[in-house]
Amino acid sequence: MKDILEKIKNESIIEIDKVESIQQLEEIRVKYLGKKGQLTQLLRGMGQLTPEERPVVGQLANEVRDLITEKIEQTAYCLKRKDLEKRLRSEFIDVTMPGRKKKLGNRHPLTKVLNEIEDIFIGMGFSIVEGPEIEKTYYNFDALNHSKYHPARDMQDTFYITEDLLLRTQTSPNQVRTMERQKPPIRVIVPGKVYRSDEIDATHSPMFHQIEGLVVDKGITMANLKGTLDVFAKKLFGEQTRTKFRPHHFPFTEPSAEMDCTCSACGGEGCRICKNTGWIEILGAGMVHPNVLANCGIDPEEYSGFAFGMGLDRIALLKYDISDLRLMFENDKRFLEQF
Amino acid sequence: MLVPIKWLKDYVDLDIDIKDYVDGMTMSGTKVESVEEVGQNIDKVVVGKIIEITPHPNADSLLVTKVDVGGEILQIITGANNIKVNNYVPVALHGSTLPDGTKIKKGKLRGLESNGMLCSPEELGLNAESFPDGIYILDKEYPLGTDIKKVLGLDDKIVEFEITNNRPDCLSMLGIARETAATFGLKMNYPSIEVSGKDGDVSDYISVDVQATDLCPRFAVRVIKNVEVKSSPAWMQDRLLKAGVRPINNIVDITNYVMLETGQPMHAYDLNMLEGNKIVVRRAKDNEKIVTLDEIERILDNKTLVIADENKAIGIAGIMGGYNSEIKEDTKTIAFEAAIFDSVNVRLSSKKLGIRTEASSRFEKGLDAAMVQFAIDRACHLVEELGAGEVVGGMIDIYPTRKERRIMNLRTERVKWLLGVDIPVDKMKKILESLEFKVSGVGILEVSVPTFRDDVTIEADLIEEIARIYGYDNIPSKLMDTTFTQGGRNEKQRIREIVRDNMTAQGLFETCTYTFVSPSVFNQINCKAENPLRKAIKIINPLGEDQSIMRTTIIPNMLEVISRNYNRKITEGMFYELSKVYLAEELPLKDLAHERDTLIIGIYGDKDFFDLKGIIENLMDDLNITNYRVLPSNNESFHPGRTAELLINNKRIGYLGEIHPDVLDNYDIPTRVYIAELDFEEIVLQTNLNIKYKPLPKYPSIQRDIAVVVSEEITAGQIEEIIRNKGGKLVEEVNLFDIYRGSQIEEGYKSMAYSIIYRSEEKTLTEEDITKVHNKILNSLASQVGAILRS
Numbered sequence A: 001m002k003d004i005l006e007k008i009k010n011e012s013i014i015e016i017d018k019v020e021s022i023q024q025l026e027e028i029r030v031k032y033l034g035k036k037g038q039l040t041q042l043l044r045g046m047g048q049l050t051p052e053e054r055p056v057v058g059q060l061a062n063e064v065r066d067l068i069t070e071k072i073e074q075t076a077y078c079l080k081r082k083d084l085e086k087r088l089r090s091e092f093i094d095v096t097m098p099g100r101k102k103k104l105g106n107r108h109p110l111t112k113v114l115n116e117i118e119d120i121f122i123g124m125g126f127s128i129v130e131g132p133e134i135e136k137t138y139y140n141f142d143a144l145n146h147s148k149y150h151p152a153r154d155m156q157d158t159f160y161i162t163e164d165l166l167l168r169t170q171t172s173p174n175q176v177r178t179m180e181r182q183k184p185p186i187r188v189i190v191p192g193k194v195y196r197s198d199e200i201d202a203t204h205s206p207m208f209h210q211i212e213g214l215v216v217d218k219g220i221t222m223a224n225l226k227g228t229l230d231v232f233a234k235k236l237f238g239e240q241t242r243t244k245f246r247p248h249h250f251p252f253t254e255p256s257a258e259m260d261c262t263c264s265a266c267g268g269e270g271c272r273i274c275k276n277t278g279w280i281e282i283l284g285a286g287m288v289h290p291n292v293l294a295n296c297g298i299d300p301e302e303y304s305g306f307a308f309g310m311g312l313d314r315i316a317l318l319k320y321d322i323s324d325l326r327l328m329f330e331n332d333k334r335f336l337e338q339f
Numbered sequence B: 001m002l003v004p005i006k007w008l009k010d011y012v013d014l015d016i017d018i019k020d021y022v023d024g025m026t027m028s029g030t031k032v033e034s035v036e037e038v039g040q041n042i043d044k045v046v047v048g049k050i051i052e053i054t055p056h057p058n059a060d061s062l063l064v065t066k067v068d069v070g071g072e073i074l075q076i077i078t079g080a081n082n083i084k085v086n087n088y089v090p091v092a093l094h095g096s097t098l099p100d101g102t103k104i105k106k107g108k109l110r111g112l113e114s115n116g117m118l119c120s121p122e123e124l125g126l127n128a129e130s131f132p133d134g135i136y137i138l139d140k141e142y143p144l145g146t147d148i149k150k151v152l153g154l155d156d157k158i159v160e161f162e163i164t165n166n167r168p169d170c171l172s173m174l175g176i177a178r179e180t181a182a183t184f185g186l187k188m189n190y191p192s193i194e195v196s197g198k199d200g201d202v203s204d205y206i207s208v209d210v211q212a213t214d215l216c217p218r219f220a221v222r223v224i225k226n227v228e229v230k231s232s233p234a235w236m237q238d239r240l241l242k243a244g245v246r247p248i249n250n251i252v253d254i255t256n257y258v259m260l261e262t263g264q265p266m267h268a269y270d271l272n273m274l275e276g277n278k279i280v281v282r283r284a285k286d287n288e289k290i291v292t293l294d295e296i297e298r299i300l301d302n303k304t305l306v307i308a309d310e311n312k313a314i315g316i317a318g319i320m321g322g323y324n325s326e327i328k329e330d331t332k333t334i335a336f337e338a339a340i341f342d343s344v345n346v347r348l349s350s351k352k353l354g355i356r357t358e359a360s361s362r363f364e365k366g367l368d369a370a371m372v373q374f375a376i377d378r379a380c381h382l383v384e385e386l387g388a389g390e391v392v393g394g395m396i397d398i399y400p401t402r403k404e405r406r407i408m409n410l411r412t413e414r415v416k417w418l419l420g421v422d423i424p425v426d427k428m429k430k431i432l433e434s435l436e437f438k439v440s441g442v443g444i445l446e447v448s449v450p451t452f453r454d455d456v457t458i459e460a461d462l463i464e465e466i467a468r469i470y471g472y473d474n475i476p477s478k479l480m481d482t483t484f485t486q487g488g489r490n491e492k493q494r495i496r497e498i499v500r501d502n503m504t505a506q507g508l509f510e511t512c513t514y515t516f517v518s519p520s521v522f523n524q525i526n527c528k529a530e531n532p533l534r535k536a537i538k539i540i541n542p543l544g545e546d547q548s549i550m551r552t553t554i555i556p557n558m559l560e561v562i563s564r565n566y567n568r569k570i571t572e573g574m575f576y577e578l579s580k581v582y583l584a585e586e587l588p589l590k591d592l593a594h595e596r597d598t599l600i601i602g603i604y605g606d607k608d609f610f611d612l613k614g615i616i617e618n619l620m621d622d623l624n625i626t627n628y629r630v631l632p633s634n635n636e637s638f639h640p641g642r643t644a645e646l647l648i649n650n651k652r653i654g655y656l657g658e659i660h661p662d663v664l665d666n667y668d669i670p671t672r673v674y675i676a677e678l679d680f681e682e683i684v685l686q687t688n689l690n691i692k693y694k695p696l697p698k699y700p701s702i703q704r705d706i707a708v709v710v711s712e713e714i715t716a717g718q719i720e721e722i723i724r725n726k727g728g729k730l731v732e733e734v735n736l737f738d739i740y741r742g743s744q745i746e747e748g749y750k751s752m753a754y755s756i757i758y759r760s761e762e763k764t765l766t767e768e769d770i771t772k773v774h775n776k777i778l779n780s781l782a783s784q785v786g787a788i789l790r791s
């Protein structure tokens, strides 16, 4: 029987080596190991052996069976890998073909920049406040310390609805509205549309957008104004941005300043965008005028604050290197798609 | 304000590189707009003397000259005919450069050598209008060969300053010099106002009667006799030109020079033209006429202040003199006027008359009454310096309320309190004194404000003065370390950004359109006469009729956007805008308007109603709004069969649908457009940002499909409502997957196929359970909308 086992072993191994498919392999398994397989049959004949031979042959038979089983498993694994490899080869695709995408829309560039600016100030503890665009003359001018004859009140600069109502020329009236509504500490920004009687051209528009900021508390100083706006400029235009504060004049702040930033296009070297100065004027700011605080019922002896205002449209033009403001309001899809 | 640097050096010993000067002034608050370098490119142009002129043998229009340029005689051909022998002229030598970059080289003109060029004022970059035609004939003899830049002051720089409204004192050379002195720590030298003439007395010549005392706080007059009207000297003309003022004659030039120097406008009258030897300051009569210096007749009203003689107006106060009393070549006796007029009155008159002059733009900002005497004496000093006439003794000065220096307190600790930087008190004092404030005391400083600084009225103004000269740059940059505040967006602002995110994800582009529109938009979008949208707020003074009302709907703006895009050959597009409409309770508006945030969506190109509706349904999902319905509706701007309204909680939020073809015609859009306009304020109220998790289903669902035949007027909405009502909680989903019309279906009917998904939260549904509810649904469909089940 040993010889027969030996023969089964050798033959089965040769056969398994020749196999090319899983089916063939299965046939071989049945042939040797199945219920009627050669090895199974042989083991059934073990009864005829002597008690001394039985364990020896039994062990041998088990070895042969294990060997065949293992060989079949190994081969099956190899065959599966081969099949898989073949499939993978056949499933080649040209990955450089275009992706299938759902078309996305976009925020308007002004909204995009506004969101960015809002988030910067929110990070510094500011809330966002909104106010009416059709505003009372009082809030737009008087409460902001504009004299009765301030030139900005002229019909040629300001759109009026009635004598007492106008299209706000600045977001600053919301400084007053905020202070009337809320006691210090105050930290707000006020974005919104503003209106001035300018004909539309590449840099002017009768409707444009401003962002106003206001901080009022005990112990607020001009150093805080500089610190806050410095952070803002760096976050908006990049860490390398430097700021410069120049004295200026606004009726509702004292001292007043204008803030320039190093031109982000040339890094301060001078270029077309900054008219070779290396600097770009970004916003107006100042310490809230004591009269304005007093107008709002806040004691200017006890509290101080700073305010700032910037033109959103101009900042967006700068940020995206757009040379004509009119594009913002034309809403050509090929323009809007770019942001 | 144009400031020629050489002129400025009369008052301050300025020896600073121009770039440092400009930076320093800007940083101390006098912002520099630009710097012009006069004669920047001019090179090798020198003074020459013409010693011979002969005709060109080969050309009638040319002359051959011999010019001595110092040590060398050059032959130069010229086309000009205003030159004479012994004239001193600018000569561009071989190898020279002119301001526009032109290089001059030796050459031949019609066969004769020309070794250089004689220059006209224009060729030297001077304003040609101020000179006679032809070659520039120099006013006197200069050393031959001298660089022309030195002779003509072309080695100068002109700085243009932007002067803010609060600093009219800086609309003068002296004002700029004071700022320069304070900024750079220099000494300020005032010009001489010494006058030697004291022959006679002004009152022998004229009297002054200020009737409108409220509009004229000060009026001063001095008289000059034996006047010789001629050109002013080159140096004065040069300065005036550089400061942007055209020279006229010595007397007028003196008044302009003094205005530029001191900021105080002046006027000179020909005394012989004044009737009654009298100057009257009064309000004009209604319809009183005057011909001004520009020879235009002006019609005045009784709000305008005039200077008059006994019978007639001879000038509009603070704005422009009259033609009748103008200084002429034969003028012999003149009166100089230096006065202060009410700034508001000058501004209103100047606006009403449409005349804005160097004088009016100064008066309307408010001038220093104390400067009047200085200015008028300075003018008399210049008359003597120029030999233009003899100054008569005395001055008429109507000055009832003398202007005094304001005295203020400065608490030194408030400087740090406001600026956040420690500045030594000594430094504060020094800064204020450099600006001509007088300071005394300790702790609380007593500060006397110069009369020309009307803008300094409160303590913070003084602190600003200190800050700007100390340098904003020297104030540290510090973050706020006071109370912590909680920032962020409120709920409405958050919802706004959710809507924008949602629209972006759905492929829509946000637009930004003008909120003022034409009143004709209502006709364009088919609004009936009684449509409340027509109740729009009007702008009194719009840029034009087309931008004269505040919008009550954004549909016209959206149609304009789509029209523009379509007509630029962009075949499809999806847009939205989240912006305001402006509604009035009553007109004219008494109080603030109702400014309502509104969401407009517009789509076109290979789209239909259901694309639009799908966008809105997705949005509702995002905002967690479930109790909404879309029902058929009417709106005159929309296609009558394709209009719907969106209801949330049974409240109408807005309309959606296909735009009416007539409206599309009005906007020149030859393709279908679908628009939804929704009240965002209402959406905010209905939005539920409070998302709660619902447990995942424990039991399996079962799907049943049905197809029912109903008559055409039955809507999908009705059928779905019946299915959901009857199915109750067991119906999880109802999906319409097919609508069929045609063979086997009677005309006027349609077959609608639904799949209904049943699921219970409590158990696995049995066939029996489902059949029961399914039959209930079928029965109700049959009884309520006459639906017949298709087998």
Ligand SMILES: [Zn+2]
Pocket (backbone or CB within 6 Å): A263, A264, A265, A266, A267, A268, A269, A270, A271, A272, A273, A274, A275, A276, A278, A279
């Ligand atoms: Zn640049």
